[in-house]
Amino acid sequence: MFVITLSYLVDVERIDEAMPAHREWLETQYADGVFLASGAQVPRKGGVILAAGVPRPELDARLSLDPFVQQHLAAYEIVEFVPRVVAPGLEALQA
Known part of the structure; x- marks a missing residue:
């Protein structure tokens, strides 16, 4: 699973x-x-984006297609983690 944050590099109007x-x-x-x-x-x-189900290289490839990235409007940071404990009802998120 991945926690992805993106930071705007330009004004909100853009x-x-x-x-x-x-x-x-x-x-x-x-x-x-x-x-x-x-x-x-x-x-x-x-x-912020939560993502799962793909290896890191595929995730990187997908993020590179975001119009925000292609237009140099935002930059991504990615944290990969393995959810070991989840709230009831979210068991499908566990590895």
Whole structure:
């Protein structure tokens, strides 16, 4: 499993302009079953994504296709971890 944070490199106005393309890209990742959750950071300086089910090189390849990355609007940081303990109902997340 991966916790992915993205940090905006430009003003939010530029982010908003690219948001429709970013959301379309997100939808593809959800449809493929790779992304589990995503949303904006508070305060709005970037976002967070939870992902699973792919090896790191494939995740890196997918992230490189994000319009935010391709337009140099945001940068990603990725933390991989193995969920050993989960809340009831989330057992499918365990390795």
